[in-house]
Amino acid sequence: MAGEIQIRARMTNGDVAEVKVLLTHVMETGSRKDARTNNLIPAHFINQITATLNGKTVLEGQWGTGVSKNPFLGFRVKGAKPGDFIAVSAVDNLGAKFAHDAIII
Amino acid sequence: MQHRLKSILTLLLLSTSIGAHAGPEEDRSALIEHYRKQLPNIKFEDYVYGALAMNAEAKLQYDEMMEFPPFTLDLRQGEAIWEKPFSNGEKFSSCFKYGGFNAAANYPYFDDTAGRVITFENAINDCLKANKEPEFKYGSREMALVTSYAKNISNNAKINIKVKGPGALAAYDKGKRIYYERRGQLNFNCAGCHVDNAGKFLRNDQLSMLIGAASHWPTYRSGTEAVTMQGRFVQCNTLTRTEPRALNSEDYNNLEYFMTYMSNGLKMQTPVFRK
Numbered sequence: 001m002a003g004e005i006q007i008r009a010r011m012t013n014g015d016v017a018e019v020k021v022l023l024t025h026v027m028e029t030g031s032r033k034d035a036r037t038n039n040l041i042p043a044h045f046i047n048q049i050t051a052t053l054n055g056k057t058v059l060e061g062q063w064g065t066g067v068s069k070n071p072f073l074g075f076r077v078k079g080a081k082p083g084d085f086i087a088v089s090a091v092d093n094l095g096a097k098f099a100h101d102a103i104i105i
Numbered sequence: 106m107q108h109r110l111k112s113i114l115t116l117l118l119l120s121t122s123i124g125a126h127a128g129p130e131e132d133r134s135a136l137i138e139h140y141r142k143q144l145p146n147i148k149f150e151d152y153v154y155g156a157l158a159m160n161a162e163a164k165l166q167y168d169e170m171m172e173f174p175p176f177t178l179d180l181r182q183g184e185a186i187w188e189k190p191f192s193n194g195e196k197f198s199s200c201f202k203y204g205g206f207n208a209a210a211n212y213p214y215f216d217d218t219a220g221r222v223i224t225f226e227n228a229i230n231d232c233l234k235a236n237k238e239p240e241f242k243y244g245s246r247e248m249a250l251v252t253s254y255a256k257n258i259s260n261n262a263k264i265n266i267k268v269k270g271p272g273a274l275a276a277y278d279k280g281k282r283i284y285y286e287r288r289g290q291l292n293f294n295c296a297g298c299h300v301d302n303a304g305k306f307l308r309n310d311q312l313s314m315l316i317g318a319a320s321h322w323p324t325y326r327s328g329t330e331a332v333t334m335q336g337r338f339v340q341c342n343t344l345t346r347t348e349p350r351a352l353n354s355e356d357y358n359n360l361e362y363f364m365t366y367m368s369n370g371l372k373m374q375t376p377v378f379r380k
Contacts, residue, residue, distance in 0.1 A: 008173050020173040070178055070329070 005100035009086045017080035017104045019051065021073040021088050025098075029065035046071065048091040053077055054084050080104055110285075110301050129268045129277055129366055133316075136300070136367060140314050144304050152317030153371050159304055159311045170378040175328035176253070180376065183254030186247060191236040197255065200232035205255055210262035210373055213362045215273035222276050222358040226252060226333070243352035249331035253323050256375035264320060264373060266366040280363025283356055284315075289347025319365040321377040328378050334361055 004024040012018045023046065030043025045067065051059035058077050073088075082104055089099035137149070144159070151158040157167050187197050187205075198204035212225035223231075226248055230240040241248040268277045287294045295315070298307065303314040322334035332340070335357045342349035350356045 006173075006177065022173060022175065022177055024178060070175060072173075072175060074173075 005088055005090070005098055007086060007088055007100055007102035009102050009104040011080065011082055011104060012076065015080055016076050016078050017053075017084070017086070018076050019074065019086055019102075019104075021051075023071050023073070023090065023098070025069070025071065025090075025092065027065075027067055027069045027071060031065070044092060044094060046090045046092045049073065050089050051075065051077075052085075052087045052089075053080055055087075110296060128274060132281065133367055133369065136316055139300065140303065140316055144314065149316075150371065152314055153320040153368075153374060155313030155317060156311040167378060170328060174325065174376075174378050176325040176331070176376050176378070179250055179325065179329075179331060180254055180257060183250035183252075183257075186251040187254045191233075191238050193236055195236050197229070197232055197251070200228070200235065205258055207259045207262040209256040209259035209375070210265050211267075213358065213365055214267060215270070215276050215362070217270060217272050220272060221355065222362045224353070224358055224361055225256065226353070227358075229255065244333070244336060246331065249323050249333055249336075252333065253331065253376045256323075256373065259373050260375065261372045264365060264368045264371055266362070266369055268362075268366060276359050277363055277366065279356075280359035280361070283360045284363060289342070289345055291346050293345040293347070295341075315364065316367050317371050319361070319368040320371050320373050321375055323376050324379045325376050326379050331376070334364075 006022045007019065008021075009017055009019040025046055026044055027046065028041050028044040030040060032041045033039065034041055043065065045065055046063050049059075049061040049063060050057060051073075059075055061073075063071075084104045085101060086104060087099065087101040089097065091097050140147075140152070147158045154164060154167070157164045190196050201208040209225050212228060213222045215221070216223045226241075226243060229248065229251060233240045241251070268274055284295045287297075298312045299315045299318070303312050305312055319334060322337070323331045324337070325331055333352075335352050338357055338360065339349040339352070
């Protein structure tokens, strides 16, 4: 279930599309301690995120420990029309990759 | 404030003593009239938004959040619990009319045989018991998740609580009494804020109105923290320095009965975002 991505993309004014992305990820900072064992819970967070419109990269993010659990990402992109293809891919610090895509309505 | 409360109580008491038919519906009409005067710019159907109906900017932020709320994830977990078959092969949907669609709008109701109010959470546990499954603990995450989904499939159904018969009326009256009774270190009652001073500011927040309050539980505060209606009673009691009652206690169930009746005619929406 970690790394599951849901995307909603729709047109707003003119050629601007509004994209909302909800990711499932624990986003552990590495600073929290396990209540029972008192050991640090190892860091496990998304550190790279990329969004493409019809294959062309429109957003690149380098995330850190400031982003909280189950992150939400919203952005607007110009030059879009209904039927276009939005793809979001993410990589976390342990190397796991997640990706999903959606059609703009 | 005292005077307003006294005049409402007098009106209610008078109507109870004069008319044979005075009761819940008269109370509700009196409250609708009260809020119409107190909050003249808010439409009846918008009472479901509570304090958000009082502030256009806040309502805009709420609408944006509700387009793709964080609890989308919780709702899917709730759906999984609702859809998972019991050991005997049955599902939750078999315990409710129409498989549960629009069912939640009829809860709570008064069960004359059992002699008590049955809440929607009670119905969930009754279903589990009938199918020989372990019941969910009141206040548990499981209960919050499954009721989030189970009430979500009743979205836009108009609340339709019935108070018929002496047992139901007694439970309704008990719930009403709790709403209007002053308790705790600050000697507050629910009505003092949410009836007399609805719309006014309490520190940084505006006070929501009673009508519409019951239409949207569980609520996800900050989008992620699930709070049930009775969970909110506990929070509110604690904030006003009143000893909270137990979840699923007779008092809280009667209070939920009274408060949900007051939201009759309004559309349910579950779950919702609150700050």
